[in-house]
Amino acid sequence: MNPTETRLRVKKLIKAKPDRVFEAWTRPELMSQWYAPDAMTVPNAICDLRVGGVYRIEMKGTLIGEEASGTVSGKYIKIVPGELLVFTWRWEGDPSPETVVTVELAEVSGGTEVTLTHDRFSSAKARKQHEYGWTGCLENLAFYWRKNGQH
Amino acid sequence: MKRVSSRERTVTELAKPFRMSLAAVSKHLKILDRARLIHRTKRGSFYYVTLNPEALMTAEQWLARYQKFWEARLDSLSRMLEKEPK
Numbered sequence: 001m002n003p004t005e006t007r008l009r010v011k012k013l014i015k016a017k018p019d020r021v022f023e024a025w026t027r028p029e030l031m032s033q034w035y036a037p038d039a040m041t042v043p044n045a046i047c048d049l050r051v052g053g054v055y056r057i058e059m060k061g062t063l064i065g066e067e068a069s070g071t072v073s074g075k076y077i078k079i080v081p082g083e084l085l086v087f088t089w090r091w092e093g094d095p096s097p098e099t100v101v102t103v104e105l106a107e108v109s110g111g112t113e114v115t116l117t118h119d120r121f122s123s124a125k126a127r128k129q130h131e132y133g134w135t136g137c138l139e140n141l142a143f144y145w146r147k148n149g150q151h
Numbered sequence: 152m153k154r155v156s157s158r159e160r161t162v163t164e165l166a167k168p169f170r171m172s173l174a175a176v177s178k179h180l181k182i183l184d185r186a187r188l189i190h191r192t193k194r195g196s197f198y199y200v201t202l203n204p205e206a207l208m209t210a211e212q213w214l215a216r217y218q219k220f221w222e223a224r225l226d227s228l229s230r231m232l233e234k235e236p237k
Contacts, residue, residue, distance in 0.1 A: 006210040008217050012225040016232040024228055034227040037220060096206035114225060118217050120205075 006120040015111040018082045025085055025103060031057060040068065051076055055087065074098060089118070097121065 014021055024030045026049050032042035040061035047055040056073040074088035083105055090098040102117040166176040205213060 006213055008214050008221070010218065010221045010225060012222075012229060014225075014229045014232055020232060021228075024232060030231070034231045035224065037223055091205070094204050094206075096204045099205075114228075116221050116225065118221065120210075120213055 008118040008120075010116045012114045012116075013108065013111055014114055018105040018107050018112045021105050021112045021114060022082045022085070031055075035059070036061065038062065049076065049079060051079060074101075 024034065026047055028045040028047050031047065032045045035045070035057050036042045036059040038061070040059045042057055043060055044058040045056070047053075049055075053076050054073065055076070056071060058069075058071045060069045062068060071092040072089060073092060074090055076085070076087045077100070078084055078086035085103040087101055088098045089101045090096070099118060099120045102115075102119070104115040104117075106113045106115070163173065166173050208216070
């Protein structure tokens with residue numbers, strides 16, 4: 001791993017099909033049911049599921065006994081329904097550079113293995129993210145191209 | 152949280168709009184500090200409180216914060232999906 005990059009990886013087996021797990025990540029009415037931590041709720045979630053499309057999740061309530069609110073938002077970099085979702089991540093009001101979340105779904109016996117990777121880049125690396133985003137766009141375009149070509 | 156996001160404030164300033172004693176507010180702030188959501192510095196006899204932007208976090212702090220966050224989110228996601236009829 002690049003020393004200027006911090007990578008977090010969390011895995012979890014979920015007893016549901018990959019398509020349902022993917023929906024839970026990408027449909028606002030489902031996202032609002034599990035995204036907020038502690039005793040917080042999601043009063044508003046939007047999700048424009050296309051490469052370059054924006055998602056935005058507002059969270060409100062109490063966190064460790066304190067009145068709290070926060071909004072996280074970002075753009076989709078890669079979308080493969082039922083398999084992969086890559087998006088940027090930033091808390092609104094926090095001047096820190098955006099980070100990138102990758103959600104991989106693999107069908108296993110008993111459900112879906114979710115592998116979540118959260119990458120934090122140094123500022124030099126953050127600038128390269130645009131490049132990364134564009135590569136993602138092109139790969140995705142190629143994916144849909146192939147898919148459409150099959151029809 | 153909202154009150155510390157714009158600039159550095161003293162504990163007295165933060166406590167003003169709440170019907171809480173200074174001691175109670177300090178206790179809450181101590182919890183937020185432990186969770187690394189805020190940063191407290193003591194200057195003279197005052198504690199100053201600032202929001203801890205992610206950019207200022209060390210790799211360890213950042214990892215600890217998101218490890219907790221995502222593990223809890225995935226547990227919550229799992230509870231939601233396993234509760235639904237198949």
